[in-house]
Amino acid sequence: MSIFDTFTTALGGSATTAGKFASEAIEMIQGGASGGLQGLLERFRQHGLGDEVASWISTGRNLPITTDDIQRVLGPTQLAELAKRTGVDAQVASTELASILPQIVDRLTPTGQVPAGELVDQAFALLKNKIGMV
Numbered sequence: 344m345s346i347f348d349t350f351t352t353a354l355g356g357s358a359t360t361a362g363k364f365a366s367e368a369i370e371m372i373q374g375g376a377s378g379g380l381q382g383l384l385e386r387f388r389q390h391g392l393g394d395e396v397a398s399w400i401s402t403g404r405n406l407p408i409t410t411d412d413i414q415r416v417l418g419p420t421q422l423a424e425l426a427k428r429t430g431v432d433a434q435v436a437s438t439e440l441a442s443i444l445p446q447i448v449d450r451l452t453p454t455g456q457v458p459a460g461e462l463v464d465q466a467f468a469l470l471k472n473k474i475g476m477v
Contacts, residue, residue, distance in 0.1 A: 364439055367428045369447065371421070373467050380457060384448070390416045399448035402455045407445065413437040
């Protein structure tokens with residue numbers, strides 16, 4: 344199953360909604376509000392989710408996270424912004440982000456390492472291309 348198919352399934356089968364949510368989630372990760380990919384992963388580690396983050400980066404199975412984990416790490420302001428930008432309520436945004444974030448990180452780290460500098464920009468560009476954002 345492609346990452347776009349995963350997003351579509353997670354968001355109830357609507358390709359338009361899935362595309363919008365995926366696009367906004369990736370923009371949130373890439374953007375400065377989360378500190379970029381490294382910053383976001385560090386926030387998860389600081390909240391006791393280091394094993395989960397390591398599993399997403401590794402080439403093995405991705406450990407899941409919960410809606411509560413997303414709410415704890417991102418906080419109400421960032422979730423409200425994501426919800427507003429995607430046209431869903433904050434609870435739906437946190438549920439869907441908990442479902443897709445491990446897969447997004449997994450796709451951004453195919454070699455088992457977090458890309459840095461220009462490589463992270465290239466990884467984001469490839470992911471956006473895969474889900475039809477560019």
